Amino acid sequence: MFENFKVFETELAGRPLTVETGKIAQLANGACLVRYGDTVVNVAVTASAKPRDGIDFFPLSVDFEEKLYAVGKIPGSFLKREGRPSEKAILASRVIDRPIRPLFPKDMRNDCSVVATVMSVDPDCSPEITAMIGTSVALSISDIPWNGPISAVSVGLVDGEFVINPTAEQKDKSQMAVTVASTSERIAMIEAGANIVSDEDMYNGIMAGHNANQAVIEFIRGIAAEIGKPKFEYPSNEPDEEMLEAIKAFAIEDVKAALDTDDKRIRDERLKPVYEKVHEHFDEIYPEQEAKIDECMYKTQKFVVRRWLLDEKKRVDGRGMDEIRPLASEVSLLPRTHGSGLFTRGQTQVLTIATLGPISDRQLLDGIDDEEFKRYMHHYNMPSYSVGETKPSRGPGRREIGHGALAERALVPVIPSEEDFPYAIRLVSEVVSSNGSTSQGSICGSTLALMDAGVPIKAPVAGISCGLITEGERWMTMVDIQGLEDFFGDMDFKVAGTKDGITAIQMDLKISGLLPEMVKEALEKTHKARNYILDEVMLKAIPEPRAELSKYAPKMLSTTVPVDKIREVIGSGGKVIQKICAECNVKVDIDDDGRVFISGINIDDCNRALSIVNTIANDPEIGAIYKGVVTRIMDFGAFVEIAPGKEGLVHISRLDVKRVGKVTDVVDVGDEVIVKVTEIDDKGRLNLSRRDALIEVEGLTPENDVDDSPRRSHGDRRPPRRNNHNN
Numbered sequence: 073m074f075e076n077f078k079v080f081e082t083e084l085a086g087r088p089l090t091v092e093t094g095k096i097a098q099l100a101n102g103a104c105l106v107r108y109g110d111t112v113v114n115v116a117v118t119a120s121a122k123p124r125d126g127i128d129f130f131p132l133s134v135d136f137e138e139k140l141y142a143v144g145k146i147p148g149s150f151l152k153r154e155g156r157p158s159e160k161a162i163l164a165s166r167v168i169d170r171p172i173r174p175l176f177p178k179d180m181r182n183d184c185s186v187v188a189t190v191m192s193v194d195p196d197c198s199p200e201i202t203a204m205i206g207t208s209v210a211l212s213i214s215d216i217p218w219n220g221p222i223s224a225v226s227v228g229l230v231d232g233e234f235v236i237n238p239t240a241e242q243k244d245k246s247q248m249a250v251t252v253a254s255t256s257e258r259i260a261m262i263e264a265g266a267n268i269v270s271d272e273d274m275y276n277g278i279m280a281g282h283n284a285n286q287a288v289i290e291f292i293r294g295i296a297a298e299i300g301k302p303k304f305e306y307p308s309n310e311p312d313e314e315m316l317e318a319i320k321a322f323a324i325e326d327v328k329a330a331l332d333t334d335d336k337r338i339r340d341e342r343l344k345p346v347y348e349k350v351h352e353h354f355d356e357i358y359p360e361q362e363a364k365i366d367e368c369m370y371k372t373q374k375f376v377v378r379r380w381l382l383d384e385k386k387r388v389d390g391r392g393m394d395e396i397r398p399l400a401s402e403v404s405l406l407p408r409t410h411g412s413g414l415f416t417r418g419q420t421q422v423l424t425i426a427t428l429g430p431i432s433d434r435q436l437l438d439g440i441d442d443e444e445f446k447r448y449m450h451h452y453n454m455p456s457y458s459v460g461e462t463k464p465s466r467g468p469g470r471r472e473i474g475h476g477a478l479a480e481r482a483l484v485p486v487i488p489s490e491e492d493f494p495y496a497i498r499l500v501s502e503v504v505s506s507n508g509s510t511s512q513g514s515i516c517g518s519t520l521a522l523m524d525a526g527v528p529i530k531a532p533v534a535g536i537s538c539g540l541i542t543e544g545e546r547w548m549t550m551v552d553i554q555g556l557e558d559f560f561g562d563m564d565f566k567v568a569g570t571k572d573g574i575t576a577i578q579m580d581l582k583i584s585g586l587l588p589e590m591v592k593e594a595l596e597k598t599h600k601a602r603n604y605i606l607d608e609v610m611l612k613a614i615p616e617p618r619a620e621l622s623k624y625a626p627k628m629l630s631t632t633v634p635v636d637k638i639r640e641v642i643g644s645g646g647k648v649i650q651k652i653c654a655e656c657n658v659k660v661d662i663d664d665d666g667r668v669f670i671s672g673i674n675i676d677d678c679n680r681a682l683s684i685v686n687t688i689a690n691d692p693e694i695g696a697i698y699k700g701v702v703t704r705i706m707d708f709g710a711f712v713e714i715a716p717g718k719e720g721l722v723h724i725s726r727l728d729v730k731r732v733g734k735v736t737d738v739v740d741v742g743d744e745v746i747v748k749v750t751e752i753d754d755k756g757r758l759n760l761s762r763r764d765a766l767i768e769v770e771g772l773t774p775e776n777d778v779d780d781s782p783r784r785s786h787g788d789r790r791p792p793r794r795n796n797h798n799n
Contacts, residue, residue, distance in 0.1 A: 078299060082291045084108065085225070085237035085284070087197060091209055091295060102214025102301070106206035109197035112142075114189045115206035119216045123181035123307055128367060130176055134186045136164035136203055138440045142193045148438045158439050159473055164188075164200045166474050168207050171253035171261035174581055175219040179310040184216060193440050196239040201226055204253065209292050215301040219584070222260055223288035224253040227281040229266075229273060234280040240442070248274070250577075252281030256289050258585020264577035265481040266569075268531070271595045274574050278591060311364040311371075315354075319368040320375065323350050327372050334389030336419050336507045336555065337460065374560040381541045381557075382548065388556055389418075396536070396552045396601055401516070401613035403524040410625040411527070413520025415610075418554060419507035424517035425500050426525040428625045430671035432661040433496040447496045448487050450480035452514055454503040475511040476501070479535075482515045482568035482576035483522070486530040493528060494630040494669050508554035509537045511578075515568045516610060525625065526618040532610060533575055534602040535568035538594040542583060549593050551601045563590075567598035571606060626659075626671040629678045633689035635666045640717070641688050648688070648716040655701075656681040687715035692749050692758060697765050702743045710739050712747050712760055720758025722747060727762050729774040738762075 076094030083089060090107040097103035100116040124131055138161045139154065140147050147153055157165070168188065176184070188203035204224035211218045228238035228246035235242055243249065248269050253261035259282050266274065323346060330342035347369060354365050380386040385393065397418030406412040411426035434447040452475040456463045468476070479501060487497065499521060501514035512535030519532045539553035540563035549565075550557065558564050564580040574595075579586075621627070633641060641662060642649045649660050658672035658681045668685055672678045680699065687698060692714065700714035709723040722745075727738045739745060739762075746769055751759035766772045 076299075080291070080295050082288070084288060085235075087237070089205070089288075089291075091206075093209075093213065093295075093299060100210075100214075101216050102210040102212075104206055104209045104213070106202050106209065108194070108202040108205075110192055110194035111190075111197040111199050111202050112192035113199055113202045113206050114191060115203060115210045116187050116189075117207070117210045117214050117216060118185050119214075119304075120183040123309065124183055126363065127181055128309075128363060128370075130173070130178065130180055131183045132169065132173055132176065132186070133184070134165045134169040134172075134207075135188070136161045136168060136200070137187065137189045139190055140438070140440065142190050142199075143440050145438075145440075158437070159477065160437075160439055160441070162470050162473050163477050164203065166470060167200060167251060167261070167263050168204050170263075170580060171204075171222050171224070172207060172211065172218070172220070174260070174584055175222070175255075177217050177219075177306070177308075179308040180217060180306050181309050182306055186210070190440060195442060198226055198237060199440065201237060201251070205288060205292075209295060212292055212296040213300045215304045217303045217306065220255070221289055221292040221296065222253050222255055223285035223292065224251060224261070225281045225284045225288075226251050227277045227284075229269065229277060234277050236280065236284045248277055250274070250277050250281060252278055252285065254282045254285035254289070255585050256286065258587060259591060260581065260585040262577050262579040262591075264574070265484065266574050266576070267485045268570055268573035268575055270573050271599055274577070275588075275592055275595055279588060282588075309364075309367075311361075311368050315358055315361075315364065316368045316371060318357075319350060319354060319365065320372045322353060323369065323372055324376065327369075327376050331373065331376060331388050331556070334391075334418070339388075339556070340460070377556060377560040378541055378543070381550070382543055382546060385548075387550065389554065391552075393548070393550045394597060394601070396604065397554065399605060399609040401520055401609045403520050403614045408624055410622045411521045411523075411525025413517045413522075413524055413613075415513050415517035415520060417509065417513055417516075417552065419505055420510055420513050420554075421503070421505040422510060422513035422517040423502045423504055424514060424521040425502070426518075426521040426527065427498045427500075428525060428527075428621065428628075429496045429498070430626060430628065430659050430661055431490070431494055431496055431663075431669040432659070433498075447490060448480065448484060448499075449497070450476050450483065450499045450501070450514075450518065452476035452479060452501045452503070452511070454506060454510060458503045458506040458510075475514065478511050478566065478568075478576060478578050479514045479518055482533055482535060483518055483529075485575045486533055486570065488528050488530070491630070494628050495527075495626075497522075497527065506555070508556075508558050509535075509552065509566075511535070512537055512566055512568065515576075516605065520610060520614060523614045523617040526621040528617050531570040531572065532606055533568055533570055534605040534610060535566060535576075536598050536601040536605065538565040538567070538598050539563055540565070540586075540590060540594075547587075547590065549590070549597060551597050563594075565594040565598070567595065567602070569599070569602060571603055624673075626673060627675040627678050629670045629682045631668050631670075631682060631686060631689075633662075633666045633668055633685065635664075637689040638662055638664075638666060641668070641685055643716060651716050652681050652684050656684070660685070684715045687718055691756075692718065692752065694749050694752060697746060697748045697769060699744060699746050700760075702739050702741050702745060705735050705739070705741055707735065710735055712745060712762075714747065714758075714760075718758070720747070720749070720760040722760045722762050726750070726760070726764070729763055729766055729772045731775065 074095045080091040087109045092105040097116040103116040190199045208221040212221045227250040228235040229248045248266040250264040326346045400416040402414045434445045503510045515535035539561045562583045566578045568576040656677045661669045698714040700712040704711040713719045746765040747760040748764040750761045
């Protein structure tokens with residue numbers, strides 16, 4: 073039945089890697105089922121027979137589909153089926169997209185789709201890496217024009233050694249998580265998160281991944297040589313060379329004059345009449361080819377910018393190759409938020425707002441890995457006005473999600489632990505003006521906002537990008553690329569980190585890949601640049617995290633109770649914990665491991681709730697002092713509840729430092745009083761003394777005539793007899 077069924081086997085990082093073709097998705101242009109350990113991903117690639125009209129880009133879509141059956145879960149949504157992709161799925165799609173996109177013909181306009189469906193997950197074998205390898209196989213054996221193959225691995229740093237495709241246990245110990253995609257000659261993509269590692273370790277880790285990719289690339293080439301299809305022909309969208317040269321000659325001087333400014337608004341205004349002039353002259357010469365005329369204008373601008381850089385060492389805004397645009401930092405812009413920071417780099421401005429909340433505000437994750445919660449969240453928004461455009465907001469797209477995740481990854485290593493800072497933390501970066509490197513601006517703005525909020529981060533983090541221009545064997549890098557240099561250049565190499573090391577990298581390329589020396593130079597330049605940003609701008613705005621939180625931020629206390637006491641703290645139907653929250657005006661969250669988090673605006677309320685929780689979870693000790701509430705009045709004394717379910721008797725003789733004739737002369741039901749535990753009988757009943765607490769806490773002096781005779785037990789409800797009562 074499956075006469076074309078083939079199985080290809082190899083090994084990657086000590087685990088079997090198997091590619092099956094010819095059985096599943098036979099109607100796709102190319103498809104394969106990849107098994108890596110027990111992880112199974114099906115990848116299918118398709119392309120339209122005809123190009124799409126009226127577009128000036130290659131229409132590629134990549135979807136990484138997480139199926140919860142892959143880990144034996146039923147979706148938690150109301151519909152009980154997978155809905156929109158999770159953030160992790162979107163990020164995986166972007167990681168697959170970035171290394172494969174530059175290898176498609178730039179003049180192709182046929183729609184192309186890559187769908188990687190995760191069907192089974194082995195925690196030790198990354199489904200993202202499996203999907204990237206499967207995508208390379210499927211494209212290589214398909215008839216879709218593509219200049220692959222690529223391979224990808226993840227690299228960890230465990231106990232000083234680089235580990236290829238670390239297991240789940242190794243990932244927990246690793247100091248870095250670096251995804252490296254490669255062609256046979258160059259590094260095609262880098263996506264990294266790291267726990268403040270050195271440039272040298274990062275570079276060596278990248279090279280370790282690049283070297284590991286080579287065996288897989290040869291494996292894929294062998295598969296393509298055996299079963300690969302001939303690539304189909306497509307109509308080129310490249311403008312005629314004669315048209316390009318004519319338009320370039322006509323417009324190049326006007327284009328140079330328009331581009332030669334450091335102000336994006338002026339540049340855009342200058343270009344408008346140039347476009348009008350070109351169309352007025354050439355629309356009749358090349359009828360119904362307006363889109364190709366615009367393409368020629370794009371190529372003319374690209375030609376000018378690249379010639380300036382390569383031949384004249386000139387940037388459009390007049391800066392030197394390693395010169396950063398004017399910088400500014402400011403904090404506490406918004407009076408009622410918990411923290412805010414505005415970071416400006418040239419015409420790029422990002423305002424980040426920090427919000428602190430109880431641990432229960434952490435994000436619940438419903439995905440295919442083992443992570444269930446996320447207490448630190450970073451969101452990035454880029455409204456149309458930031459680039460001077462007008463369009464309605466439709467929520468975050470893949471780019472916004474990707475940039476938010478990059479900033480989040482950059483700051484995770486410096487966020488204090490839950491034990492040291494028991495808060496959920498949300499950062500929102502609002503891009504209010506954009507002219508390149510907004511993701512790195514959001515990292516800088518986020519550091520400012522965290523310190524303004526009083527979050528005790530381990531070290532401040534800054535981000536900067538490095539660009540690249542190549543031509544044959546010639547190449548050059550430049551620091552802090554603005555929008556035009558990103559648009560017409562070959563690379564956007566984003567690096568974030570502290571003064572001591574790297575926390576995150578993301579590399580976007582428009583060419584097939586980087587040479588090792590390009591990577592090394594980019595790391596060196598970005599390290600110098602981020603140190604300058606930290607010292608000269610950010611730390612002058614706020615040198616360290618504020619000592620106190622905003623008065624509008626919730627105050628947070630935490631403790632740990634024995635697991636077998638959790639039920640007592642919660643109470644039947646939640647009655648106890650609800651009572652604590654209502655009485656103390658706080659919020660109480662309890663984890664299954666016994667960790668308790670208490671949050672409220674008033675720290676005294678939090679301390680009161682903490683005392684109650686500790687009293688419930690830990691049996692009262694003789695000599696301990698508590699604040700309690702009078703619940704009942706008897707002739708012989710008052711019953712005081714020091715915690716829900718824990719009540720003791722204060723005998724009338726122990727109500728005050730002076731003689732008390734009547735209990736209600738001193739206290740009434742509902743009064744808050746401080747009491748000291750003086751006795752715990754063999755049945756666990758508490759005898760309390762307000763008198764002793766007042767003497768010890770408030771320093772009051774007892775009167776000589778106070779009755780210090782022993783008091784009676786809880787069970788005795790008869791009026792006290794003067795010569796026969798228990799204390």
